Amino acid sequence: MKDISIALLCAFAASVLLLMLILPLLRWLKAGQYILGYVKEHKNKGGTPTMGGLAFICAIIIVGFCFHGFSNPDINLTLAITASFMVVGFLDDFLKVHRKDNGGLKPYQKIIFQVSIAIVAAVYCYINGKTAVNIPFAGFSFDIQWGIIPLVILIFIATVNCVNLTDGLDGLAGGTSCGYLLILGIMLFSKTVTGWLLCFIAIGAVMAFLVFNTNKAAIFMGDTGSLALGGLISCLSVFTGNSLYIPLLGIMFVVSGISVIVQVIYYKRTSKRVFLMAPLHHHFQMKGHTECKISYCYFAITCLVGIFCLIFW
Numbered sequence: 472m473k474d475i476s477i478a479l480l481c482a483f484a485a486s487v488l489l490l491m492l493i494l495p496l497l498r499w500l501k502a503g504q505y506i507l508g509y510v511k512e513h514k515n516k517g518g519t520p521t522m523g524g525l526a527f528i529c530a531i532i533i534v535g536f537c538f539h540g541f542s543n544p545d546i547n548l549t550l551a552i553t554a555s556f557m558v559v560g561f562l563d564d565f566l567k568v569h570r571k572d573n574g575g576l577k578p579y580q581k582i583i584f585q586v587s588i589a590i591v592a593a594v595y596c597y598i599n600g601k602t603a604v605n606i607p608f609a610g611f612s613f614d615i616q617w618g619i620i621p622l623v624i625l626i627f628i629a630t631v632n633c634v635n636l637t638d639g640l641d642g643l644a645g646g647t648s649c650g651y652l653l654i655l656g657i658m659l660f661s662k663t664v665t666g667w668l669l670c671f672i673a674i675g676a677v678m679a680f681l682v683f684n685t686n687k688a689a690i691f692m693g694d695t696g697s698l699a700l701g702g703l704i705s706c707l708s709v710f711t712g713n714s715l716y717i718p719l720l721g722i723m724f725v726v727s728g729i730s731v732i733v734q735v736i737y738y739k740r741t742s743k744r745v746f747l748m749a750p751l752h753h754h755f756q757m758k759g760h761t762e763c764k765i766s767y768c769y770f771a772i773t774c775l776v777g778i779f780c781l782i783f784w
Contacts, residue, residue, distance in 0.1 A: 474538075475660075475671045482534040482675030489526035490683055494690055497522060502568045504691050519688060522564045523680060524696020528557045530676040531703070535669050545665050548595055549706035552588055556631060556702035559584045560694035575694070582628075588702070589627035592709060593620040605712045607719060608783045612712060626714050630721065631701030633728035636750045637769075638697040640762045641686040643752060645677050646770040648700050651720045652677075652707075654777030658784055659711055666707050673703060686762045722776050723769045726751055 503518035563575035603612040638644035656670030727750040734749035746754035
């Protein structure tokens with residue numbers, strides 16, 4: 472517990488410091504978020520500094536290496552992959568700011584980058600014998616051997632993009648990620664599995680970001696933060712054999728992704744909408760619910776589902 476407390480506090484402090492340094496710089500550079508016109512509830516958020524993910528992700532990487540050193544290959548690769556997704560997200564955010572629109576990287580460019588990074592993780596799992604996956608609620612694991620490669624690639628692409636889709640309200644992606652990392656950290660700690668400390672380091676860094684990001688946000692994480700968080704969550708889950716827990720602990724990420732898929736497919740077939748707006752959190756917002764309420768409910772549901780998983784862990 473002492474290690475957890477120290478690591479979390481160090482990550483929190485590092486993240487706050489970096490955020491205090493980067494926020495005035497982003498304002499000076501006028502690196503503000505371009506807000507889509509059809510999201511009427513967000514019209515007063517235009518120009519809010521984005522790319523805040525640079526601060527808390529760098530805090531995670533720095534503190535992660537300080538506490539883990541360079542001796543653990545799982546942690547090394549996790550931090551490297553997290554940094555890689557941060558770079559991809561930064562490129563996307565930078566292009567949006569530079570062009571003053573919401574375009575960023577083209578979809579095919581994002582997918583190429585994401586798949587390339589995911590392949591590295593998948594091959595690493597296969598070469599190092601990390602091919603067993605824990606079956607939720609069953610109490611045993613199953614070795615899928617070479618099947619781990621397509622599974623890991625699928626998990627990374629799905630998780631990274633679902634976390635990205637959840638980043639639509641103040642405090643939503645950050646709070647939901649904290650809930651996920653808290654439960655996963657408890658799971659790994661209870662069985663002394665490598666990676667538990669990094670979960671709490673990430674929680675500390677993201678908690679600091681939430682101080683600046685809860686409604687009304689002073690800074691957004693941007694794709695810089697959301698893609699990196701998705702990569703971090705994927706690594707911590709996949710490398711510890713808990714790939715199949717992602718749809719459970721990350722149920723609200725899944726809801727965001729599925730709501731978009733359903734909306735797009737249904738609209739193309741019928742020219743009608745299932746939701747007032749997708750992802751689902753925008754539907755709730757248009758129904759009159761506040762951003763704070765929606766963000767809290769996403770966090771609470773994540774924790775409650777996680778506690779249910781812990782009962783059978």
